[in-house]
Amino acid sequence: MAPLVLYHFPVSPPSRSVLLVIRNLELDVEIKVLNLMAGEHMQEDFIKINPQHTVPTIVDDEYVLWESKAIITYLVEQYNPESDLYPTDPKLRGIVNQRLYFDSTVLYARVFSAVVPVMRQAATSIPQEKKDAIKDALRTLDGYLDGQDWTTGENCTVADLCLLATVSTIDKIGLDLSEFDNVSAWYDRCSSLPGYDENGEGAEAFGGFIKSKLDEPF
Ligand SMILES: N[C@@H](CCC(=O)N[C@@H](CS)C(=O)NCC(=O)O)C(=O)O
Structure with a gap:
């Protein structure tokens, strides 16, 4: 199975929040930095993945998701549903x-x-x-x-x-x-x-x- 990929820009707060969750869940991740200042998020290859051209975006096997809070809750539910990070109660x-x-x-x-x-x-x-x-x-x-x-x-x-x-x-x-x-x-x-x-x-x-x-x- 392909590793989890995070399209990331380190200065972006929503992008950093997803990386914090990845680190706290101890997930293996391949980080692909897109420099927004240089317009790298507008490249055709990335727009094919996320037509809204925003970071953070993840590709998990073939599953693509953007919007930081949607990504964060997906990651806990997919990889550690019993974690206190997103309580089930x-x-x-x-x-x-x-x-x-x-x-x-x-x-x-x-x-x-x-x-x-x-x-x-x-x-x-x-x-x-x-x-x-x-x-x-x-x-x-x-x-x-x-x-x-x-x-x-x-x-x-x-x-x-x-x-x-x-x-x-x-x-x-x-x-x-x-x-x-x-x-x-x-x-x-x-x-x-x-x-x-x-x-x-x-x-x-x-x-x-x-x-x-x-x-x-x-
Ligand atoms: N509500 C979104 C915000 C995502 C967002 O707007 N990210 C900015 C960086 S902070 C971005 O990618 N901007 C580039 C663009 O909108 O083209 C989230 O929480 O993920």
Whole structure:
């Protein structure tokens, strides 16, 4: 059987979240880096695989999937369905799914909205309301972590891994996390997870790029 293939761009938070899950499941993977800055995701061969031309994309034998959260839940269900990373209890799973949607539609969405003008439209500052919106989402995340080590309870789940990819990005673009006590403690706790350093390198590259474009620190 062909190995699992991940089309990946290390600076991309959704792409890093999938790699974190792969590392935590200890799966063999062939990583194919597509440099989005150089337009490699628009090559004909990749568009044949994913007409939406986004990373992350996986090819598992002949099965193709994109959208990070869809990939992540597929990988656990396919390779380790009993793993605490995606609990089978419907109520616990519901909470994990809620946190995954929170990442996609609130926290990551707000980061994306803040940095896209810097990446694509040569903006040199991030408007205060966009910074405040990210902080507001971090406050919500801080609340999820009240009285528990992980965002969904006593075990690390795929929600933590997705949120780690986003929070490390926020950290590396220069937002001070220290006012969010629970988030800061959780972020430290995450440093023991497989793939933490690899994720951090991608976040650092992304953060460095954004910081280099800003007139003043975040
Ligand atoms: N919601 C998607 C977002 C994927 C996405 O937009 N990835 C970006 C990189 S962060 C990308 O591949 N952009 C290239 C393009 O849209 O052409 C996910 O979570 O996988």
